[in-house]
Amino acid sequence: MRWSRYFLYTLRDNPSDAEVVSHQLLARAGMIDKLAAGIYTYLPLGWRSLEKLARIVREEMNAAGSVELAMPCVQPAELWQESGRWQFYGKELLRIKDRHDREFCFGPTHEEVITDAVRRRVTSYRQLPANLYQIQTKFRDEIRPRFGLMRGREFVMKDAYSFHTSAASLDETYRAMERAYRRVFDRCKLSYTAVEADTGNIGGSESHEFMVLAATGEDAVVACECGYGANAEKATTAPIAPPPPWPGAAPAVPEQVHTPGATSVPDVAAFLHLDPSHFIKTMIVETDAEFAVALVRGDDEVNEIKLKNVLGATHLQLAAEAKVEQVTGGGMGFSGPVGLVGVRVVADPEVMRMAVAAAGANRADYHVVGVVPGRDFTPAIVADIRVARAGDPCPRCGGPLVVKRGIEVGHIFKLGTKYSAKMACNFLDEAGAVQPMIMGCYGLGVGRTVAAAVEQNHDDAGIVWPRPLAPFEVELIALNPDVPAVREAAERLYADLEAAGCEVFYDDRDERPGVKFNDADLIGFPVRVVVGKKGVEQGQAELSLRRDRVKTPVALADAVAKVRELLAGL
RNA sequence: CGGGGCGUAGCUCAGCCUGGUAGAGCACACGGUUCGGGACCGUGUGGUCGGAGGUUCAAAUCCUCUCGCCCCGACCA
Numbered sequence: 311m312r313w314s315r316y317f318l319y320t321l322r323d324n325p326s327d328a329e330v331v332s333h334q335l336l337a338r339a340g341m342i343d344k345l346a347a348g349i350y351t352y353l354p355l356g357w358r359s360l361e362k363l364a365r366i367v368r369e370e371m372n373a374a375g376s377v378e379l380a381m382p383c384v385q386p387a388e389l390w391q392e393s394g395r396w397q398f399y400g401k402e403l404l405r406i407k408d409r410h411d412r413e414f415c416f417g418p419t420h421e422e423v424i425t426d427a428v429r430r431r432v433t434s435y436r437q438l439p440a441n442l443y444q445i446q447t448k449f450r451d452e453i454r455p456r457f458g459l460m461r462g463r464e465f466v467m468k469d470a471y472s473f474h475t476s477a478a479s480l481d482e483t484y485r486a487m488e489r490a491y492r493r494v495f496d497r498c499k500l501s502y503t504a505v506e507a508d509t510g511n512i513g514g515s516e517s518h519e520f521m522v523l524a525a526t527g528e529d530a531v532v533a534c535e536c537g538y539g540a541n542a543e544k545a546t547t548a549p550i551a552p553p554p555p556w557p558g559a560a561p562a563v564p565e566q567v568h569t570p571g572a573t574s575v576p577d578v579a580a581f582l583h584l585d586p587s588h589f590i591k592t593m594i595v596e597t598d599a600e601f602a603v604a605l606v607r608g609d610d611e612v613n614e615i616k617l618k619n620v621l622g623a624t625h626l627q628l629a630a631e632a633k634v635e636q637v638t639g640g641g642m643g644f645s646g647p648v649g650l651v652g653v654r655v656v657a658d659p660e661v662m663r664m665a666v667a668a669a670g671a672n673r674a675d676y677h678v679v680g681v682v683p684g685r686d687f688t689p690a691i692v693a694d695i696r697v698a699r700a701g702d703p704c705p706r707c708g709g710p711l712v713v714k715r716g717i718e719v720g721h722i723f724k725l726g727t728k729y730s731a732k733m734a735c736n737f738l739d740e741a742g743a744v745q746p747m748i749m750g751c752y753g754l755g756v757g758r759t760v761a762a763a764v765e766q767n768h769d770d771a772g773i774v775w776p777r778p779l780a781p782f783e784v785e786l787i788a789l790n791p792d793v794p795a796v797r798e799a800a801e802r803l804y805a806d807l808e809a810a811g812c813e814v815f816y817d818d819r820d821e822r823p824g825v826k827f828n829d830a831d832l833i834g835f836p837v838r839v840v841v842g843k844k845g846v847e848q849g850q851a852e853l854s855l856r857r858d859r860v861k862t863p864v865a866l867a868d869a870v871a872k873v874r875e876l877l878a879g880l
Numbered sequence: 881c882g883g884g885g886c887g888u889a890g891c892u893c894a895g896c897c898u899g900g901u902a903g904a905g906c907a908c909a910c911g912g913u914u915c916g917g918g919a920c921c922g923u924g925u926g927g928u929c930g931g932a933g934g935u936u937c938a939a940a941u942c943c944u945c946u947c948g949c950c951c952c953g954a955c956c957a
Contacts, residue, residue, distance in 0.1 A: 321892095325892090327950055452956075843916085
C-alpha cells in the first residue's frame with residue numbers, strides 16, 4: 311500500500327482527552343478517531359489490526375471446535391424479560407424503541423439470543439454439545455467510559471456460548487476454550503496471565519480471566535511463582551502471620567477505654583500503643599436486603615466482592631454514618647462486634663484466629679480491649695472476606711504472593727443453568743427426562759486486546775507492534791522520491807516485496823526525512839526499509855527493526871530476502 | 881449519580897478575572913530556498929468563540945439555562 315493513496319493522517323500532538331498511552335498512540339497513529347464518549351471510528355490502519363486479531367481468534371476458535379455465526383445487535387426486550395435481566399441489568403443496557411413503540415436493547419452480550427436460537431432447534435441429548443461464537447460490535451452504556459479502546463461503550467468482542475448435557479461435558483469445552491485463548495494470546499506475543507475470577511452478576515460456578523500484564527492495567531491480579539493466579543477480587547491466601555504479642559498483659563475480660571476522636575485503626579493503635587493487627591476492623595454495610603457487619607483484622611481491608619457473595623447480595627455499599635449509629639449505637643469509627651444484635655456478622659477467619667483483640671465499643675469515643683473472638687462475640691458467618699495483599703502466603707504453595715496490574719482481555723465462565731432454566735432451554739436425556747442445558751460463555755475483547763498490545767508494546771517514539779497485530783509488517787521509506795534513481799529503486803523494492811507476499815506500507819510522500827522517520831516510529835510497523843540517495847548510489851538500502859532501531863545496510867538485490875528473514879525471526 | 885475541570889481554526893492552546901475590530905504554534909494552499917530524524921522565508925485560506933436566553937450602547941469575556949467532553953469517586957459482561 312502506498313501512503314499517498316491510503317487514508318492515514320497522523321497527529322503531532324496528543325488529543326487532549328487521551329489519558330492512557332494506548333489511547334494517545336492509537337489516536338496519534340491515525341488508527342482510531344473518537345466520535346462520542348466511548349465510541350470510536352476504527353480508521354483503516356486500526357481496523358487492519360482488529361481484523362488481524364479477529365482472524366487469529368477465528369482460526370483458534372474454529373480449531374477448538376466452535377462454530378461461527380452472527381447475531382443481531384438489536385434485541386427484543388421480551389427475551390431479556392424472560393431471563394430476568396431486563397430488570398437487573400440497569401442503565402448499562404441501552405434501551406431503545408422502534409417506531410411502533412416496541413422495546414429493544416442494543417446487545418451488550420448475547421446469552422438470551424443464543425439461548426433462544428438453541429432452544430428452538432435442540433431437543434435431544436444427541437444434538438449436544440454445541441459451541442457457537444461470533445465477532446461483533448457490542449454496546450454497554452458504561453457509567454464512565456475511558457481509556458480509549460480499553461473501556462469503550464461500543465466495542466468489538468468475540469463471544470462464544472456452549473451448551474451441554476453434563477458438567478463433565480461443559481468442563482471439557484471450558485478447558486478447550488481456555489487452551490484456545492492461550493493460543494490466541496501466545497500468537498499475539500502478549501505477556502498475559504490467566505487468573506481465577508469472580509463470576510460477578512453473570513453468575514456461574516467457575517470463571518477465569520485472561521489478563522494482559524501492563525502497568526496501566528485497571529485490574530489487580532495476585533500471582534505466585536507456583537502458577538496460582540487470581541483476580542484481586544477473588545484471591546485467597548493461606549493463613550497469614552499472627553499479630554505480634556500483645557504488649558504487657560491483656561485484660562482478662564473486655565474493658566472499655568476512652569479514645570476521644572480516634573476513629574481510624576492506625577490512630578487508635580497509636581493512641582493505645584497497640585499494633586493495627588491487634589484490632590478487629592468493623593465495617594457496617596448495607597445490601598439490597600439488609601444491614602450487615604463485616605469483621606477483618608485491623609491491618610486488612612474488606613473485600614466487598616467476597617463479602618457480597620458471602621451475604622448472597624446483589625448490591626452492597628458501606629452504610630452511611632446515620633445508619634451506622636442506628637445499627638451499632640455508636641458513631642462511625644467506634645464500631646465493634648461485641649454486643650451487636652439484630653444484624654448478621656461476617657468474620658474473616660483471620661479474626662477468629664486472633665487470641666485477643668481490640669475493637670470499637672459501639673459507643674462514641676470508646677474502644678474495648680481484651681476481646682476474645684468466639685468468647686465475647688460469635689459471628690453468624692465465618693468466611694474469607696479480606697483483600698489479599700502482596701507478600702501473603704500463596705493458598706497452594708505457601709510462597710509469597712505478588713500483586714500485578716493487568717488488563718482484562720478475556721473472560722470465560724461456566725454459567726450452569728442460569729439462562730437455560732429461566733428460558734426453558736431444555737433437552738431430553740437418555741432416560742427421556744427433561745433437563746435444562748448446562749451452559750458456558752467465553753468472551754474476548756478484540757479492541758481491548760489491540761489496545762492492551764499497544765499498552766504493553768511501545769516506547770517514547772510510538773507503538774512497537776508485535777508482528778501478528780501490526781497493520782502492515784514492513785514500512786518502506788523513499789527518502790528522496792524526487793531523485794529518479796531513488797524513486798526507481800524504491801518502486802522496484804515495493805513491487806518486489808509485494809510480489810514476495812510481504813505486507814508493505816510504502817511511504818512515498820513528498821515529506822522531509824525527519825517527518826517520515828517520526829511517523830514510521832509512531833506507527834510502529836515491525837520492519838523498516840529505507841531507500842536514500844547515498845545508499846542507492848552504492849546499491850544499498852537500510853534495514854532496521856522497530857524494536858531496537860538498529861540500522862543495517864543491505865544490498866538492494868538482497869533486500870527482499872533479508873526482509874523476509876527478519877520477519878521470520880519476529 | 882456525587883465532586884472538580886474544560887468547550888475559541890483540522891490539532892494543541894492563549895485571550896475571559898478587569899466587556900470595546902477574534903489570536904499564536906502546528907496543519908493546509910501558493911512561490912522560493914531546503915532535503916538521512918518533526919526545515920526556513922514570504923503570501924494566503926480557514927472560526928455563527930458548543931447552543932439558547934438575559935444584562936449592556938457594546939458579550940468569547942458578566943448572569944441564567946442547556947448540550948457535549950475530560951478527570952476523581954462510586955460502578956462494571
